[in-house]
Amino acid sequence: MDDLWLVGIGTGSPSHITLAGVNALRDAALILVPRKGAEKDDLAEIRHRIIAETGSKARIVHFEYPVRDAELPYQERVKHWHDEIARRWQAALADVDVTGPVALLVWGDPSLYDSTLRIAERLDPAPRVRVIPGITAIQALTAAHAIPLNSVNGAVTITTGLRLRTDGLPTNAETIVVMLDGLCTFRDLAPEGWYIWWGAYLGSDQQILAKGALPEVADRIVRLRADARRRHGWIMDSYILKRVEGSLRNPAQDH
Template structure:
């Protein structure tokens, strides 16, 4: 099936209250909603998406598809590129089997335009669909709100990066505030912790939300323990953190 209209709807961190009015209306106007399944250990993620879909009151048909697994034998960039190819193929295969036409919606954690690859995956479709992006609450917004802190210092720069880049390159030059996404390895442990404060959060905006903040000197033990316990309890975890030099 050719996807003519693809709508990417930001859904925040899983709390239906974080989905904007425009996002809910887009769900109601969609004909199809694609819902990924990432294995039995992450069924909660699909259930969160289904809860948001139900809350919208949409009559769209829900079509599931199975997420492919990344090939660990490939170099990182090649691994991600091949994985994105397979995801795009599975979108089209799932829709072709369903035989439904109309606007296709995908729910995207956070915001489709910030540290998310759904737009890059959509670019692999042939012919390219007409895209609509509905912004959502980002993990960064949810984190700063949960801790009741501003994102930046007065006239201070903010650097947003990943755990992988933090491990490979250390603290970004000239940054006062660093926000780290996609870090399963608690890469902050490799930094010199002197004069650095960290604000960490998991399951942001959800009933199981976990928060911690304090000196980075204490975080090396505290945050990995909290993270490990939360992951064991729920089978998955989404977390992020902000660090600031004083």
């Protein structure tokens, strides 16, 4: 594999892929598609649908996604997981005659809370990597709620549920974007003075949205999330918190 193309595909809607992404999938010689177990087959199906809608004639090769070892400390767990994903990429291509670029469809965008670029660095020999950006979960979330991300002249903090649990709310934060919060850390925060916009399966037919003053909607979001995960077997969600001064009005009305 001389050339590896990482194509951002947005958050589930085939319309999220850019024209550059469409052209890349059409020009690729081979596309690697992960399988993540029977309960997540629809993730592979979304990728197949996107490939089909682009008109790509590339050969498709599947590989089985490894499971992280929950017994290891977090950083070590992720390192071993990335090592194994890279190994499986190379194993999937070992007996394939590839003449031309290999493409991977990356959920969201390869640059934002995604480790595909870090995994690609483990390949030997190292391929030439091209990144085709996609719609991020943050863009899909703000669009779904029709809100601006930042306040006027305001800073935006992007963090994870894990960091929110260990470090608490960032000091003097105005707008906080939280990714990868499987434990719903927002319900454990001091909720007064915060407004939340939450979304799951953004851009897809299964999209779910909720918003409101955090004390009023936190429990509802937890229930929505748990029910959706039971029905689909997986969930991808994110949310935005904004500090509200005075009454708990909708902060989006101020911008």
